[in-house]
Amino acid sequence: MDVLNLGMVGGGTVGSGVFHALQQNGELLACRIGVRIQVRKVAVKAVDEPRPYPIPRRLLTTDWRQVVEDPEVHMVTELVGGTTVARQIVETALRLGKPVITANKALLSAHGPELFRKAERHGTNLYFEASVCGGIPIIKALREGFVGNRIRALYGIVNGTCNYILTRMARDRAGFDAVLKEAQREGYAETPPDLDIDGHDAQHKTGILASLAHGIWIPPSKIRVEGIRSVSPLDLEFASQLGYTIKLLGIVKELGSADATDGETPLQVSVYPALIPSRHVLAGVQGVFNAVFVRGDVVGETLFYGQGAGKDATASAVLSDLADAALDLRFGSPRRRPAFVRQPNRVRVVPMDEVVSRSFVRLSVVDRPGVLARIAAVFGQAGIGIASVIQPEGHTGEIVPLILMLHEAPDGAVRRALGRIGRLPVVKAPPVRFRVESLD
CATH class of the missing domain: 3.30.360.10 (Dihydrodipicolinate Reductase; domain 2)
Structure with a gap:
């Protein structure tokens, strides 16, 4: 059976969870994919720091370069988080042609396009199943x-x-x-x-x-x-x-x-x-x-x-990516499935002011006749219809809650109308508004 060496950067909550999962199910994984993955070295902040699962001291180092630049390391996991040192780690590994498995959503959000381009340029890949929703394979x-x-x-x-x-x-x-x-x-x-x-x-x-x-x-x-x-x-x-x-x-x-x-x-x-x-x-x-x-x-x-989230759910996702990376390396197809593919359909991200939705609005108003009429007039001038009103009983005092459900309207129109309503003398606190999603 082929053997591939894994270099891990990060041995804390998630990193030790990945190490533990490999020890627990490494043979099962090897049986299923035909490749045995063995941990060669693990870079950590401190050798003696507490961690949920133990990692043998002989595998530990505090220098991530000793892991990433080791010629015997075939693939790298980046599990340290952040966008500074983590970016250096990922870029170094990709430049060396080594596939990288990461759980770092912040890094991908900030630098995804350039990292994917770098992976393509150096004939390798970037895997990131663990970056979203932990153990859910979305x-x-x-x-x-x-x-x-x-x-x-x-x-x-x-x-x-x-x-x-x-x-x-x-x-x-x-x-x-x-x-x-x-x-x-x-x-x-x-x-x-x-x-x-x-x-x-x-x-x-x-x-x-x-x-x-x-x-x-x-x-x-x-x-x-x-x-x-x-x-x-x-x-x-x-x-x-x-x-x-x-x-x-x-x-x-x-x-x-x-x-x-x-x-x-x-x-x-x-x-x-x-x-x-x-x-x-x-x-x-x-x-x-x-x-x-x-x-x-x-x-x-x-x-x-x-x-x-959590060490075990995230470790499950990392193992899934390790299996993909190992198979890609074994069969010489590191670009079998590009990390990010541009599609023929073109899309335009719409500014939120243009998005149309229904709304739930809660106001704190003076309890006196004519208040609802003044508020409805503002919505009417903005072309926004009121679907229903709740003014619950049992609230004593001069200030009471007023709940409105609004018909569909552009987000910007609702925002501007609520700005005007919030300045009315009869409204005693900033309006609270949530959009309504029917999920249809």
């Missing part, structure tokens, strides 16, 4: 399983921290700050948690999925991102009464057929908390789990569900 599905489909829509719950927080808030009617602190105690949220709760982690992942699905690299600057800080138990309660659940979604969807003038299909790429129908399968995704709902023009609707 990258492989988009690249292989749906290779004969145009992806009409993709909706992803791709950040477990946010999903855990929203699940707990909805279930226990707990406040955002209290649940965030609990998530940090349980290890589900980082300190500081900004990357997750402000939507930037989901933004990186959604950009990767959009780029794969549509063959045009989409930088973070083109992706509208909103986090979950503004979601309150009150919003979750009223959404439930209306038949909805609030989830942080990564959204990639075609907004129509190709434009008659330039032949480009308008495409929405966004991350924001949205109301989705409680009866939809995505609404049932609870806790730290991830899910991606994909609609293809041939296959129809499919759902991918599972652990989105």
Whole structure:
């Protein structure tokens, strides 16, 4: 049986998980692919640092170049994170013609196009299944399983921290700050948690999925991102009464057929908390789990569900890429499946102001006659219709919540109208607005 040597850069939570998985299932993997993968060397920050799974001291080094530049190392895993040293590691390995397996979504989001070009230039490949949704094989599905489909829509719950927080808030009617602190105690949220709760982690992942699905690299600057800080138990309660659940979604969807003038299909790429129908399968995704709902023009609707993070789920995805890289090396076909392929259909990422959707709006208003009429007048002047109104009883005092469901309208028009409404003397707090996604 052929033997290939693996050099690992990163031996922390994910890296030690990969090492452990190889020790546990290495023989099974070798039996299935006909290639034995053995770890030759592992670069770590510190030899004696604590790690979830032990790695023999004889394999450890603190110099990543000793791993990447070792002529006996055939392929490299980059599991250190970040976009500075990680980029040097990946570029060095690719320049040496060695395939790289990475879980680094931030690196791909920031430097994906140049890294893929470098891999092509040096006759090797970059594998990144573990960069999105941990153990869910969504990258492989988009690249292989749906290779004969145009992806009409993709909706992803791709950040477990946010999903855990929203699940707990909805279930226990707990406040955002209290649940965030609990998530940090349980290890589900980082300190500081900004990357997750402000939507930037989901933004990186959604950009990767959009780029794969549509063959045009989409930088973070083109992706509208909103986090979950503004979601309150009150919003979750009223959404439930209306038949909805609030989830942080990564959204990639075609907004129509190709434009008659330039032949480009308008495409929405966004991350924001949205109301989705409680009866939809995505609404049932609870806790730290991830899910991606994909609609293809041939296959129809499919759902991918599972652990989105953690040492073992991520290790599973890394092993999948190691198997692909090993087979490509064994059969001399490192470019068998390019990491990123431009597609013949042309798409145009639409500015968020042009995207049309329904909206859920919560206002804090003075409890007196004529308030609703003043608010409705502003929406009417903007050409925005009100579908339903809830002014719940049981709220004492001068300030009460007012819940509005709006008909479809361009995002920019809703935003400007809410800006005017927020300046009305009868409105006593900034308006809270969430878009409604029917997922049809």
